Amino acid sequence: xxxxxxxIISVIVLLVxxxxxxxTEDTATKVEKKEESKSTTSAPKEExxxxxxxxxxxxxxxxxxxxxGGMEYTIVSAEHVDGNEYVKPEKGKVLKLHLxxxxxxxxxSMVYSGMFNLYDxxxxxxxxxxxSGSPISGDLNKGKQIEGDxxxxxxxxxxxxxILKPNQFQDLEVKFDIQL
Numbered sequence: 001x002x003x004x005x006x007x008i009i010s011v012i013v014l015l016v017x018x019x020x021x022x023x024t025e026d027t028a029t030k031v032e033k034k035e036e037s038k039s040t041t042s043a044p045k046e047e048x049x050x051x052x053x054x055x056x057x058x059x060x061x062x063x064x065x066x067x068x069g070g071m072e073y074t075i076v077s078a079e080h081v082d083g084n085e086y087v088k089p090e091k092g093k094v095l096k097l098h099l100x101x102x103x104x105x106x107x108x109s110m111v112y113s114g115m116f117n118l119y120d121x122x123x124x125x126x127x128x129x130x131x132s133g134s135p136i137s138g139d140l141n142k143g144k145q146i147e148g149d150x151x152x153x154x155x156x157x158x159x160x161x162x163i164l165k166p167n168q169f170q171d172l173e174v175k176f177d178i179q180l
């Protein structure tokens with residue numbers, strides 16, 4: 001019995017060590033599109049990426065964030081909407097964020113509403129709102145994209161911080177400044 005117990009414990013320790021030694025670290029970059037030059041020889045539009053430490057950069061609505069591994073996230077729009085007539089928001093308003101995610105990587109990736117948390121300027125977290133349709137969710141194959149909405153029960157103040165945590169096992173957090 002002791003050998004069996006030691007065997008199980010050693011397998012668990014080995015799995016934890018292997019998982020913690022993983023050296024794949026995600027980083028976030030802003031994806032910008034260059035404008036076409038207005039000279040007689042027009043160059044095609046190109047996308048460039050500027051490196052920034054994720055904790056130093058705060059992105060705005062409309063800006064695209066590229067994550068190591070090929071995922072790109074864009075908060076396309078943000079607006080206050082009324083809640084469902086049968087499920088009233090507890091705080092009075094619903095913040096609807098329209099999200100676009102593109103998988104430019106070589107592996108399938110998952111996108112779901114649980115990757116996103118919304119906070120007020122004081123750092124208090126808002127709850128997700130489930131009365132206005134289903135939130136964005138799905139497995140995204142390489143080369144594909146998905147668009148959908150995120151809903152949060154908010155007080156209507158108009159100033160929020162959205163935090164994207166693409167991988168729960170790593171420290172990377174991408175911050176979006178949402179102002180209405």
